[in-house]
Amino acid sequence: MTDSQAMTATQNAIRVRFAPSPTGKLHVGGARTAIYNWAFARANDGVFILRIDDTDPTRSTEENTQIILRAMRWLGLDWDEGPDVGGPFGPYRQADRVARYKEAAEKLVEEGKAYYCFCTPEELEAGRKRAHEAKEEFQGYNGACRKLDPAEAKARVAAGEPHTIRIKVPEGRGDVVVDDAVHGQVTFNAKELDDFIIFRSDDTPTYNFATVVDDADMRITHVIRGDDHLSNTPRQVIVYEALKKPVPTFAHISMILGEDGKKLSKRHGATSVEEYQQESYESEAFVNYLALLGWSFDDKTTIIPRDVLAREFSLNRVSKNPATFDSKKLNWINEQYLLAMTDEEFAEKILGPQLVLAGKEEEGCISLRPEWFALLASVIKPRTKIAGDVVSLTEFLYKGDAPEIEEKAFNKMLAKESAKPSLVAALSALQTLEDKASGFYADAINDALAPLPEELDISRGAFYGAIRVALTGTLVSPPMGEMIELLGCKSTCARIEAALEKIETTA
RNA sequence: GGCCCGUUCGUCUAGCGGUUUAGGACACCGCCCUCUCAAGGCGGAGAUCACGAGUUCGAAUCUCGUACGGGCUACCA
Secondary structure: OOOOHHHHHHHHHEEEEOOOOOOOOOOOHHHHHHHHHHHHHHHHHOOEEEEEEOOOOOOOOOOHHHHHHHHHHHHHHOOEOOOEEOOOOOOHHHHHHHHHHHHHHHHHHHOOOEEOOOOOOHHHHHHHHHHOOOOOOOOOOOOOOHHHOOHHHHHHOOOOOOOOEOOOOOOOEEEEEEEEOOOEEEEEEEEOOOOOOEEEOOOOOOOHHHHHHHHHHHOOOOOOOOOHHHHHHHHHHHHHHHHHOOOOOOEEOOEOOOOOOOOOOOOOOEHHHHHHHOOOOOOOHHHHHHHOOOOOOOOOOOOOOOHHHHHHHOHHHHHHOOOEHHHHHHHHHHHHHHOOOHHHHHHHHHHHHHHOOOOOOOHHHHOOOHHHHHHHHHHHHHOOOOOOOHHHOOHHHHOOOOOOHHHHHHHHHOOOHHHHHHHHHHHHHHHHHHHOOOOOOOHHHHHHOOOOOHHOOOOOOHHHHHHHHHHHHHOOOOOOOHHHHHHHHHHHHHHHHHHHHHHHHHO
C-alpha cells in the first residue's frame, strides 16, 4: 500500500467510539453498547476508540475509570485508540480536553453562533416554573440573553460576571432530520429546541457540547449509543453545524430492562460487568448473550463466538425495542460454551482455577495427574452451568474417609434391609477387582457391580442408591463407575466400611 | 404540557405486502436414555402479531388515530 492509499484508507475508515462516564461501574447496558461499537468497527475494518467522558468532575472517579477499563478487557473488547494506548486524536479523557472545548466555544461566540448568558439558575428555574404553570407549549429557555449586545456582553464577562455560553439555534432552521441506522429518519422541528448551554459557569463544557467537539475531532463516523440520547441528537446536530463539521451516522439502541420490565437496576441483582466476572461467567458467553439482546444474526443462530460476531455484526439487524435481561438464557449460553470445551480444556480453564480458588487443590495440580482431571472434567462438565458450580459438584471428592451422611439420605437409602447386603457385596466386588490388578477403571467397576443387584434380588435403585449415599452422604452424585474410579479403591472401601459401621450403630 | 421513540409466544427474537395453519432459541411440560443428578435425543403446550380504523384483490408487514411503556425538555450523562 502506498502512503496515499494508506491515507485514503484512513480517511474512509469507519471510526466508532465507546464513551462511558466513570460515574460508576460498567453496566450491562453500557457493555452492550460497547460490544456493538466494537463489533461494528471490527466487522468493517474500522477503528474502535475508547474515550472517557468525565466532564462531570464531581461524579467521575479514577477508580471507576480503572474498573471500566478492566471490564472492557475482560469482555475482550480491544480498542485501537484510548486513554491508555493513546492515538492520533488524543487525549482520550475529556477532563484533559477542557481547553479544547473552551476554545471551540469561544470561537462560536466570536462567530456569532453562540452567546454569553447571564441568567442565574434561579431565574431560569422561575421561568420554567411560570411556563409550566401557564401550560405553555414551549417550556424551554426564552432566549433573554440572546438579544444582548455582544460588545456589552463581552465587557460583562471581562468584568468577571458569572456566565454560561449558549448556542444559538439558527432562526428558521426548520426540520432537523436525524439519519438513524436503526430507527430510520427521525424528524425534529428546530423550533422546539431552545438555545441550550454548551459551557457552564464553572468553566466546564456540557455533555452535548463536549461529545460533539470530541466526536468531530476524533473523526467519528458512526455514533452508536443508547436510546436515551435520541432526543438530544438534534441539539448535537446544531452543534455540528455551528462547528461546520460533518454530521455522523447515528444508531440509537434500546435500553435493557430488568425481569419485571422496568429499567434494569440494583434490585434486579447483578447489573455490572464486574459482578458477572466475579460470578465466574465465561466472558465470551456473556458477550454472546448481550450481543443477542437486541441484535440477531439470522432466524436461528444463538451461539455466536466473539470472532464470528466481529465478522458478522451489522447495524441493520439491531432491533428497536427494549429487551428484558434473562439470566436463564445467559446461563444456558454459558453452559453451551463450557460444553463445547474438551475435557482437557475444561480441566485446565475451569476445574483447576476454581478448585485452587476454593482452596481444594494446589496450583499446578492438573499437570500432576492430567488423566484423573480429564476424567473428572468429563463427569462434571455436563453438570456445570457456570464455572463456580464445580466447587459444589466436586465436593464428594473432598469428604474424607467417613463422609457425613445427610439424615434424609440415610433414611431413604441406608435405613433399610437391602442396604447392608448391597454394601457388603459391592465392597467385596471392588476389593476383588483391585486385587486382579487389571486396573481400577470405571468400565471394570461398572462390570463388577452390574450383576450384583440381581444376585442379591435387590432393585438397582436401592443397590446403587445405598452405595451412592455411603460414598457421598447425599442422594445425588456423578455416575457410579466414574465416581468410584475418581475416589480410588482405598477411599471407596473406607467410605463403605464407615457407612456399614454407621448402619450397625444406628440399628 | 410539548417533542421524540417503542409495542410479534412468559423472555430474546425471525418476519421487511402474498412462500405463514406466524419460524427459531431460553424457560415450561411429556417421553426416551438411565443407578441418582445432569447432558443428549424426540415431542408438546404457548402469539387472535397492543387496540381501532384505513390503503390494497390480499397486511404482523404501508398510513392514520388510540392505549400502554420509555426518553428528552438540567449550568446530569
